[in-house]
Amino acid sequence: METKNIMIVGVGGQGSLLASKLLGNLLMNKGYDVKVSEVHGMSQRGGSVVTYVRYGDKVYSPIIDKGEADIIISFELLEAARWVEYLKPNGTIISNTQEIMPMPVIAGTAKYPENLVEKISALGINIVAFDALSLAKEAGNAKSVNIVLMGAASRFFDFDDEAWQGAIDRCVPQKFLELNKKAFELGLNVKVD
Amino acid sequence: MKTIMLGNEAVARGLYEAGCNVVSSYPGTPSTEITENAAKYDEIYCEWAPNEKVAMEVAHGASMAGSRSFCGMKHVGLNVAADPLFTISYTGVTGGMVIAVADDPGMHSSQNEQDSRHYAISAKVPMLEPSDSAEALEFTKQAFEISEKFDTPVILKMCTRVAHSQSIVETSERINRENIPYEKRPDKYIMMPGYARKRHPIVEERTRLLTEFAETSTVNRIEKGTSNKIGIITSSTSYQYVKEVFGDEAYVLKLGMINPMPVKLIKEFAKSVEKLVIVEELDGIIEQHCASLGLETVGKEVFSNMGEFSQNYISEKLEKGEKETKKLDENIPMRPPVLCPGCPHRGLFYILSKLKLRVIGDIGCYTLGAQPPLSAMDSTICMGASISGIHGFNKALGKTSEEGTVAVIGDSTFMHSGMTGLVNIAYNASNSTVIILDNSITGMTGHQQNPTTGYTIKGDPASKVDLEALCKALGINSVRVVDPYNLKETEEAIREELKKKEPSVIISRRPCVLLKYVKPKAPLKVNTDKCKSCKACMKFTCPAISMVDGKAHVDATLCVGCGVCRELCKFDAFETAE
Numbered sequence: 001m002e003t004k005n006i007m008i009v010g011v012g013g014q015g016s017l018l019a020s021k022l023l024g025n026l027l028m029n030k031g032y033d034v035k036v037s038e039v040h041g042m043s044q045r046g047g048s049v050v051t052y053v054r055y056g057d058k059v060y061s062p063i064i065d066k067g068e069a070d071i072i073i074s075f076e077l078l079e080a081a082r083w084v085e086y087l088k089p090n091g092t093i094i095s096n097t098q099e100i101m102p103m104p105v106i107a108g109t110a111k112y113p114e115n116l117v118e119k120i121s122a123l124g125i126n127i128v129a130f131d132a133l134s135l136a137k138e139a140g141n142a143k144s145v146n147i148v149l150m151g152a153a154s155r156f157f158d159f160d161d162e163a164w165q166g167a168i169d170r171c172v173p174q175k176f177l178e179l180n181k182k183a184f185e186l187g188l189n190v191k192v193d
Numbered sequence: 194m195k196t197i198m199l200g201n202e203a204v205a206r207g208l209y210e211a212g213c214n215v216v217s218s219y220p221g222t223p224s225t226e227i228t229e230n231a232a233k234y235d236e237i238y239c240e241w242a243p244n245e246k247v248a249m250e251v252a253h254g255a256s257m258a259g260s261r262s263f264c265g266m267k268h269v270g271l272n273v274a275a276d277p278l279f280t281i282s283y284t285g286v287t288g289g290m291v292i293a294v295a296d297d298p299g300m301h302s303s304q305n306e307q308d309s310r311h312y313a314i315s316a317k318v319p320m321l322e323p324s325d326s327a328e329a330l331e332f333t334k335q336a337f338e339i340s341e342k343f344d345t346p347v348i349l350k351m352c353t354r355v356a357h358s359q360s361i362v363e364t365s366e367r368i369n370r371e372n373i374p375y376e377k378r379p380d381k382y383i384m385m386p387g388y389a390r391k392r393h394p395i396v397e398e399r400t401r402l403l404t405e406f407a408e409t410s411t412v413n414r415i416e417k418g419t420s421n422k423i424g425i426i427t428s429s430t431s432y433q434y435v436k437e438v439f440g441d442e443a444y445v446l447k448l449g450m451i452n453p454m455p456v457k458l459i460k461e462f463a464k465s466v467e468k469l470v471i472v473e474e475l476d477g478i479i480e481q482h483c484a485s486l487g488l489e490t491v492g493k494e495v496f497s498n499m500g501e502f503s504q505n506y507i508s509e510k511l512e513k514g515e516k517e518t519k520k521l522d523e524n525i526p527m528r529p530p531v532l533c534p535g536c537p538h539r540g541l542f543y544i545l546s547k548l549k550l551r552v553i554g555d556i557g558c559y560t561l562g563a564q565p566p567l568s569a570m571d572s573t574i575c576m577g578a579s580i581s582g583i584h585g586f587n588k589a590l591g592k593t594s595e596e597g598t599v600a601v602i603g604d605s606t607f608m609h610s611g612m613t614g615l616v617n618i619a620y621n622a623s624n625s626t627v628i629i630l631d632n633s634i635t636g637m638t639g640h641q642q643n644p645t646t647g648y649t650i651k652g653d654p655a656s657k658v659d660l661e662a663l664c665k666a667l668g669i670n671s672v673r674v675v676d677p678y679n680l681k682e683t684e685e686a687i688r689e690e691l692k693k694k695e696p697s698v699i700i701s702r703r704p705c706v707l708l709k710y711v712k713p714k715a716p717l718k719v720n721t722d723k724c725k726s727c728k729a730c731m732k733f734t735c736p737a738i739s740m741v742d743g744k745a746h747v748d749a750t751l752c753v754g755c756g757v758c759r760e761l762c763k764f765d766a767f768e769t770a771e
Contacts, residue, residue, distance in 0.1 A: 012530065024359055028197045035325070036197070036359040039301060040222055040639065045558065046736055047530035061437040062325070062358035062430065065505040067516030078528070084521045100748075101739045102528035106731070107566050110526035123519045133750070142750050 003056035005064045009083050010075030011100050012049045015146035018171065019073070020051040022150060026159065026167035027055040037062040048079060048102075073153045075145055076100050077129070081116045084125065093125060094153045096132035096145060128152065128192050135186040144183035147172075151187020198362045200355040203326040204265075204293055205230035206362065207333025211289070212370035213237055213263050215255035217248040219609065220638035221267030222302035223356040224295035228265050229641070232650045236367060241641055241650050244576070244609040245270035249277045249292065253346070256290040257382060259373035261337055265293040268309045269575065273610070275312065278346070280384050282316045283392040285344035285399075287373050289337035295351040298474045299501035302637075304556065304573065306499070308475035313348050313452035317396050319403050320348040320452040321412060324432045326360040332449060335412065343399055343406075350451065352474070354430040354501070404453040412449030415462055418442050423511075424466025426459065426479055426490075430502075431472045437504040438513050454482045463488050470495075470511065474502055532561050534737040535713070535753035537632055537703035540677035541601075543733055544684045545569040550599055550691075553586060555579035555611075557603035558636040558705075567734055570601075577602070577610025584614065584623045595624040596691050602627065605635035605643040608658065612667065618696045619668025626690045627698045629660060630677075632705040640707065664698045671697035678703060680760050706753050714754025716770050719745045723766035730758045730767075 006023065008016045017038060024036040032055040039049050052064040066085050072093045074080035080095035087093065097117065104110035113119075117129045130152065136144040147168075154164050164184065172180045198206065204227045208216065216239040218228040232239040242248035248264040255262035266274060271294045278292070294312070297303040313320035321336050323329040329351070336347040380388050407413060424444040427435050432447050439445070446462045448454060459482070463469050471480045471492040480492035495510050496502070508514060532539045542562035545552050546569040554560060554570040555578060563570035572582060583600035602611045607629050618625050635641040642648040647657035664672045671693055675686045683701065690697040704711050716737075724744045731738065737751035738758060747758075749770060759767045 011528065013533075020359075024197050028195075028361060034197055034359070034361060037354060038199075038357050038359070040226075040357055045530040045533060045561065045637075046528075048528040059360070060433045061504045062354050062360070062433060063503055065503045065516070067505075067518040078525065081521055081523060082525050082528075085518045087519065089517050089519060101736075102526050103531050103564070103734065103736065104526045104529075106736065106739050107734065108731075109565075110524070112526065113523050116523075119521060119523060123521065125519060 001056050003054055003059050005069045006053040007064055007069045007072045007083060007086060008051040008053065009072060009079045010049055011079065012045055012047045014075040015143060016049055016051045016075065019146040019150050020053055022167050022171045023053050025171050026163055027053070029166065030159065030163065033057060033059045035059045035062045048082060050083065071153060071156055073149050075132070075149060077116050078102065078112065080127070081113065081120060084120060084123070087125060091125070092156055093120060093127040094149060094156070095127060095129045096149060097129050098131065098133045098145070130190050132187065135190070136183055139183035139186055140179045144179055147180045147183040148187035151184035152190045154184075154188055194364050195361060196364060197359050198326045198330075199226055199357065199359050200323070200326045200329045200351060201226035201357070202230045203329040203362050204333050204349065204351070205234070206364055207330040208237060208263050209234045210330070210365055210367050211334045211337040212261055212368045213291075213337070214260040214372070215252065215262040216240070216264070217242045217251035218265040219243070219245045219248050219270055220635055220641040221270045221295070222638055223297060223353045224265045224267045224270070224293060224351065225638045225641065226356070227293055228650070231263070239650050241643060243644055245274040246276060249274040249281070252290055252292070253277060253281050253286075256286040256288045257375070258287070259375055260288040261290075261370065262288060263291050263293070266295070267303065268294055268296045268307050269303065269305065270294070271309055271312055273576065278312065278318070279316045281346050282318050283384055283389055283396055284382050286340055286346055287375070289340035290346045291333065291336045291340060291349055292346055293349045293351055295353070295356050296475070297353050299353065301353055304575065306475060308478065309348070309350055310451050310478045311476070313350070314478070317400055318346055318348055318452070319343070319450065320350050321449055322350045322429045322451045323355055323449070324429050324447070325355065325358065327362045328449065329355060330362045330364070332412065343403055345399055350429070352429055400453055404456060407450050407453055407455040408458050410450060413455055413458060414447050414449070415458075416445040416447065418444045421466045423468050423470055424462060425470045425472055426462070426483070427472040428479065429474070431474055434502050434504045434507045435472050438508045438511070448479065451478065454479065456486060459483060459488070460486060472496060472502070472507060529564060530561060531564065531734070531736050532558065533706060534735055534751045535706035535755040537677045537701070537705070538562060538630055539733065539735065540680055540757050541628065541630065541683060541701045542567045542569045544680060544687060545599065548684070548687065550597055551594070553579045553583040553598065553600045555600075555602040555606050557606055557630070559601060559603060559630050562601070566732065576606050577614055580611050580614030580627055581617060583625045583627065584618050584621070587623055587625050598626070599687065599691070600625065600627045602629055603636070604629060604631040604633065604645045604660070605641075607660075608644050612663070615664065615669065615698070616667050623696055624694060625696050626687070627696070629698060629700045631660060631700050631702040634705050634708060636705050640705070660700055669696050669698050671695055672700070674700045674702050676703055677701045678755060678757055680757065706755070714756070716749040716752035716754055717747050717756065717758065717767045718749070718770040719747055720766050720768050723764045725764050727763070729761050729763065733758055733761055
């Protein structure tokens with residue numbers, strides 16, 4: 001099969017490493033060749049972060065380039081907008097509608113753009129956007145936004161529920177298991193138009 | 194067993210499987226996780242050293258004693274360890290010794306993008322260059338074999354995309370290996386001129402033998418393509434981009450060993466193709482080697498010697514087409530990294546910015562104090578350069594500078610390279626003010642213990658450096674401690690120490706908020722009736738505070754309740770949320 005490209009984007013500290021670990025684990029378990037490329041170090045400190053997940057029969061490059069992503073999973077709305085150019089013309093964006101102000105906006109030197117979901121949609125891009133933060137709180141912890149979004153994204157993959165649950169079991173520490181399973185389910189059941 | 198591993202984790206697995214016994218490193222992105230993962234194996238003695246030079250000397254000591262040993266560092270760390278490297282090249286090893294160095298093309302988390310391959314060439318040490326996690330594991334094990342067979346330290350060169358990418362590896366068991374019995378060998382290990390002169394020809398002969406090895410070793414391989422119109426010589430992550438673009442179409446010579454490079458293999462490859470292209474990130478090292486063999490190549494006149502490559506970049510440069518994209522016609526604000534909410538450094542930098550001081554900076558999270566609007570930094574060079582630099586700055590400008598300039602350095606960076614600079618300040622009577630930002634951890638690289646924290650890499654209790662006593666012992670009489678959450682106290686201390694006619698050290702002490710034992714307090718909220726929209730709190734640049742509908746607003750998911758914003762508000766608008 002042709003290599004599939006998934007990007008997980010967000011703000012440093014939102015838990016993209018666990019999300020990519022989950023996906024990487026599932027894909028390896030399914031027998032695919034997998035590469036996951038992460039960012040560590042300075043940019044993690046509240047900066048814009050991106051993780052690339054690629055899978056297929058044989059994967060070479062660890063990164064995803066402009067025009068290559070099948071799916072972009074975004075933990076924050078501005079970050080979804082930032083990476084639009086990386087999407088394939090027929091790709092899909094799954095995004096949290098939460099807005100986290102970047103420092104130039106807080107400092108008053110830049111504006112947080114308005115109506116981003118509509119603007120992305122107007123390009124003919126399939127975008128699924130919802131309030132993942134509220135669902136994460138409903139699951140029991142605002143920090144489970146990452147798993148809520150993975151739940152919502154899971155329907156765009158051809159893997160059964162068992163495969164996802166197995167990956168969660170293998171990647172999440174025991175004491176957070178119940179919380180994360182609930183977060184995943186809430187994401188999975190999000191209504192999409 | 195098949196599993197998915199980070200490149201750095203795979204190197205650690207390679208250390209384990211190769212029977213490595215002693216690991217000593219200093220953390221540095223993108224190399225840190227090698228040693229963190231090695232520390233998870235009970236069979237390996239593992240430590241954080243105060244700096245890379247110490248780490249390399251520890252590893253060499255262990256090798257001399259007959260163990261397999263390792264040290265890991267980032268590219269600029271090898272500058273610090275360059276002194277032992279060049280002479281260890283002469284002495285060679287007893288037990289295998291491997292040095293991992295991780296380059297950072299594109300400078301994701303570094304102050305320069307130097308190309309470490311130059312070190313292998315100039316120190317005359319073999320260098321292997323894996324291109325994914327499977328090779329990282331395999332090459333680590335091979336590096337030990339090469340080290341012992343050729344009596345040389347071996348450098349394993351990583352880069353960000355190999356170190357921080359996960360891919361599939363096949364693990365195996367750890368080998369059973371006895372230490373090689375120690376034998377006193379002055380001719381091999383005492384590098385004074387008489388002995389060193391006899392070792393140099395051995396090094397030259399070793400390079401000749403290693404070049405022969407490179408001709409046939411499986412680390413270098415030719416992948417025949419469907420067309421010989423173009424032949425590409427490449428290595429490391431560039432190999433992956435080349436294969437992504439060309440698949441099985443082009444002829445590829447993948448070099449796993451970058452020093453020394455083969456001669457016959459490259460000449461034969463060149464003969465088999467119509468056009469020879471060299472794809473390598475940063476400097477044209479393979480290209481220079483090919484030029485020395487009289488080969489005509491396409492290289493750095495097409496490909497940049499700056500930044501990272503990617504598949505699209507290679508595709509564009511070699512005219513293999515462009516991808517269709519959709520663009521959003523919108524001004525997307527940048528999201529640069531920032532000091533975390535509740536970061537103790539913020540209080541200090543707020544005061545430095547308020548007092549409009551010149552700040553000679555250093556390497557760590559606190560370099561982010563340079564970002565606007567705080568903009569409280571004048572320079573950042575390398576580990577320890579703040580303390581040495583302020584001394585020179587003040588010697589050049591005298592009194593006017595002494596009263597308006599400070600140096601800032603973190604606890605771990607002070608242990609790494611700050612102490613010698615401070616001795617110089619005391620010894621050469623410099624009226625300089627040094628601020629040690631003691632957050633009780635090595636922060637930027639992701640929380641590693643260091644000699645000031647009281648714990649080892651494995652979390653066991655360790656001797657803890659008393660910074661106050663140390664600074665006094667180095668010759669500084671005026672040493673005081675402040676809490677950067679207390680802005681008033683911090684400001685007073687800085688003003689007083691700048692006025693003094695002697696060198697001073699201020700220790701700004703409060704643990705990093707991300708440490709597990711630092712429990713966040715209840716988040717604050719703004720009483721909008723009390724908020725007068727004066728924006729005094731906004732100058733603090735806390736990511737948790739923004740203006741919403743003209744009033745200050747605290748994001749409760751980000752706020753850790755440090756309460757410093759309360760000190761800034763004249764109207765008492767910040768309250769503890771119920």
